[in-house]
Amino acid sequence: MSFNTKKIKKNAFRITKDREVTALRIRVPGGHINAKYLSLIKEIADEYGNGTLHITTRQGFEVPGISFADFEEVNKKIAPILEGMEKEIGVKIADPREGYPAAGTRNVSACIGNRVCRYSNYDTTEMAQQIEKNIFPNDYHVKIALSGCPNDCIKGHLQDFGILGMVEPIYHQERCIGCKACVDNCHKRVTSALSFEQERVLRDEKRCIGCGECILQCPTNAWERGEQFFKVVIMGRTGKKNPRLAKPFLKWASRDVVIAIVNNVYDYIERHIDTSLAKEHIGYIVDRTGYPKFKEEILKGVELNSECEIADKINWNGYQTGEKI
Amino acid sequence: MGFNFSENGFNQLLESLNQDYQIYAPVRKKNKDSFSANDLITYDLIKSLEEIELTVKSKYSAKEIVFPIRETLFHFVEGEQFIASDTDDKYIIFLRPCDRNAFKRLDKIFLENGPEEDIYYKRLRENVKFFVIECTSGFDSCFCVSMESNTVEAEDYAAFLRFEENGVSCEVNDQDLAVEFSSQAEEIKFEPQFIEKNKVEVKLPDREKLTNEVFEHQLWTEYSQRCIACGRCNTSCPTCSCFTVKDVLYDENKKSGERFRRWAGCHIDGFTEMAGGHNFREDYGDRMRYKTMHKIYDFGERFDFDMCVGCGRCDDVCPEYISFSKCINKLSTIIEEGV
Ligand code: SF4
Ligand code: SF4
Ligand code: SF4
Ligand code: SF4
Ligand code: SF4
Numbered sequence: 001m002s003f004n005t006k007k008i009k010k011n012a013f014r015i016t017k018d019r020e021v022t023a024l025r026i027r028v029p030g031g032h033i034n035a036k037y038l039s040l041i042k043e044i045a046d047e048y049g050n051g052t053l054h055i056t057t058r059q060g061f062e063v064p065g066i067s068f069a070d071f072e073e074v075n076k077k078i079a080p081i082l083e084g085m086e087k088e089i090g091v092k093i094a095d096p097r098e099g100y101p102a103a104g105t106r107n108v109s110a111c112i113g114n115r116v117c118r119y120s121n122y123d124t125t126e127m128a129q130q131i132e133k134n135i136f137p138n139d140y141h142v143k144i145a146l147s148g149c150p151n152d153c154i155k156g157h158l159q160d161f162g163i164l165g166m167v168e169p170i171y172h173q174e175r176c177i178g179c180k181a182c183v184d185n186c187h188k189r190v191t192s193a194l195s196f197e198q199e200r201v202l203r204d205e206k207r208c209i210g211c212g213e214c215i216l217q218c219p220t221n222a223w224e225r226g227e228q229f230f231k232v233v234i235m236g237r238t239g240k241k242n243p244r245l246a247k248p249f250l251k252w253a254s255r256d257v258v259i260a261i262v263n264n265v266y267d268y269i270e271r272h273i274d275t276s277l278a279k280e281h282i283g284y285i286v287d288r289t290g291y292p293k294f295k296e297e298i299l300k301g302v303e304l305n306s307e308c309e310i311a312d313k314i315n316w317n318g319y320q321t322g323e324k325i
Numbered sequence: 326m327g328f329n330f331s332e333n334g335f336n337q338l339l340e341s342l343n344q345d346y347q348i349y350a351p352v353r354k355k356n357k358d359s360f361s362a363n364d365l366i367t368y369d370l371i372k373s374l375e376e377i378e379l380t381v382k383s384k385y386s387a388k389e390i391v392f393p394i395r396e397t398l399f400h401f402v403e404g405e406q407f408i409a410s411d412t413d414d415k416y417i418i419f420l421r422p423c424d425r426n427a428f429k430r431l432d433k434i435f436l437e438n439g440p441e442e443d444i445y446y447k448r449l450r451e452n453v454k455f456f457v458i459e460c461t462s463g464f465d466s467c468f469c470v471s472m473e474s475n476t477v478e479a480e481d482y483a484a485f486l487r488f489e490e491n492g493v494s495c496e497v498n499d500q501d502l503a504v505e506f507s508s509q510a511e512e513i514k515f516e517p518q519f520i521e522k523n524k525v526e527v528k529l530p531d532r533e534k535l536t537n538e539v540f541e542h543q544l545w546t547e548y549s550q551r552c553i554a555c556g557r558c559n560t561s562c563p564t565c566s567c568f569t570v571k572d573v574l575y576d577e578n579k580k581s582g583e584r585f586r587r588w589a590g591c592h593i594d595g596f597t598e599m600a601g602g603h604n605f606r607e608d609y610g611d612r613m614r615y616k617t618m619h620k621i622y623d624f625g626e627r628f629d630f631d632m633c634v635g636c637g638r639c640d641d642v643c644p645e646y647i648s649f650s651k652c653i654n655k656l657s658t659i660i661e662e663g664v
Contacts, residue, residue, distance in 0.1 A: 176394070179556055225361065
């Protein structure tokens with residue numbers, strides 16, 4: 001058997017333990033899939049694979065047991081998935097019958113968001129799809145995930161970019177019945193940003209993380225759902241060298257700002273990637289250039305909204321896996 | 326007198342009424358409900374027909390216009406008290422039959438219940454004219470027919486409106502407004518229609534049979550476990566009228582400040598707190614029982630109708646899916662069957 005492994009991998013197929021077979025990764029941008037595609041995926045698994053599916057942590061499907069001889073045929077078969085789940089949302093794909101055009105930039109995943117979850121501050125899938133449209137196809141290794149609120153159920157804290165929904169709660173004293181449900185809840189479950197003084201609720205803006213729980217608690221809508229914002233945590237990762245949680249980079253960033261910085265990531269990588277390596281994850285590039293350089297370049301040309309706060313410095317720590325425990 | 330307006334015609338009417346009245350109606354506030362991307366349907370000022378939301382029941386009632394959530398009663402300045410000033414504003418409120426009937430309950434409580442009339446309620450209430458919105462199908466949780474609040478007497482509204490595809494037909498009772506209406510529309514024959522059947526029907530328990538035993542019934546224990554005392558059933562109710570009075574002082578030497586009242590609710594912590602911090606209705610099931618008895622028994626003993634008007638809002642808003650109509654029916658069954 002002879003083929004270019006790099007090409008195969010770029011096409012979202014994997015080199016596996018078994019020399020004869022490969023596995024195909026199917027992206028599900030925003031983690032939400034029209035159920036009709038499941039029958040197609042099942043068909044491929046039954047017909048070309050070994051009849052099983054692996055559900056990936058990035059919310060995709062991996063179809064194992066596909067013979068290398070069949071990969072072009074499989075690509076033709078998944079064309080409707082590329083049409084419906086990628087082209088449909090604006091991703092540029094020249095020929096959907098040739099399979100995925102890239103695999104470096106991973107599926108943009110998302111928690112279930114406000115299509116279902118009461119805590120979510122926005123439609124995570126919709127925004128994930130917009131980001132997918134802007135950055136895919138791309139060979140550079142970037143992992144992005146979106147959560148509806150700071151609960152971060154999609155674990156954005158383990159991604160290069162974790163995008164967490166925030167909302168500005170606006171208090172209307174004239175609607176407040178002083179039940180303190182918001183105050184008690186923020187104290188017990190969030191950051192104790194609220195206090196009750198002089199028969200009114202005060203919000204400490206420095207402590208408030210914009211989760212919106214106070215809005216959900218209030219029995220009179222005295223907390224108004226204000227503008228939508230985002231917290232962006234960056235450069236979290238697992239991996240063999242130095243696993244670590246992402247740290248806050250932006251707070252109270254507007255949607256436009258989030259979209260713009262993600263778009264800028266690729267130029268930054270282009271300039272600094274170590275081309276002697278087969279691949280280099282963005283987190284390690286940031287380790288090399290330092291956060292100030294990253295910050296300067298990623299914010300280039302980005303018009304920050306006035307509420308947006310940016311981290312002065314970031315110390316990720318994490319730990320070195322070789323350390324004695 | 327009956328009239329028919331085109332949409333344009335009705336908007337012109339609203340425009341001229343707006344010169345003298347603040348007009349309140351249920352409106353849709355985009356993305357403003359508690360959950361993100363959900364619209365809040367609530368009362369607010371309107372200027373045009375298009376702003377009125379007729380397809381969904383409002384989350385809160387018009388109660389807050391006449392009985393504000395928080396209302397200043399006195400100002401204190403240098404040891405003297407001044408009654409909070411009044412405005413000359415006049416109001417028109419668009420509301421459904423149940424909600425109009427809810428005001429009859431509020432009138433009883435604020436104007437006929439105590440030794441004196443409540444001046445704060447009265448001075449707002451006197452300036453209100455009601456425009457009743459005809460209900461054609463009602464909403465899923467409504468049980469106004471069972472509570473006999475599906476109909477409204479002609480003397481209880483200034484106007485009664487039927488919203489049609491291409492305009493508004495209505496009847497006007499208020500003499501001051503009749504001139505305004507007749508100068509802008511042609512006269513027609515108009516007969517108000519009332520809804521006669523809801524999807525939800527409630528059977529009220531036989532008053533005679535409500536005994537102490539029912540008070541101890543395990544029915545209430547179920548609610549002790551389910552209710553979380555969030556108070557939404559109280560705040561959305563058009564007839565809940567409890568409030569607490571509080572003072573706040575603005576400065577350190579305690580010379581200036583205000584006394585205000587704000588809504589309270591029997592389901593909310595602190596409602597029955599007495600001096601010394603003793604809270605005698607701590608159990609949430611006891612609170613449910615208290616509310617139920619008040620809404621469908623105690624009030625009716627004193628006045629000639631029950632307090633609950635069957636608007637169904639408490640069912641719509643309860644995060645624990647506790648249904649008040651279901652509770653009343655369960656109570657009736659227990660009493661009838663003695664279980
Ligand atoms: S948004 Fe969250 S952190 Fe801020 S005050 Fe409300 S509950 Fe507390
Ligand atoms: S939950 Fe709402 S009503 Fe209760 S104290 Fe907070 S703002 Fe006031
Ligand atoms: S309870 Fe429902 S049907 Fe009855 S008057 Fe009110 S809104 Fe209309
Ligand atoms: S108790 Fe419930 S159904 Fe009855 S008037 Fe109040 S909110 Fe409406
Ligand atoms: S709305 Fe439901 S949970 Fe909240 S206090 Fe009322 S009955 Fe209890």
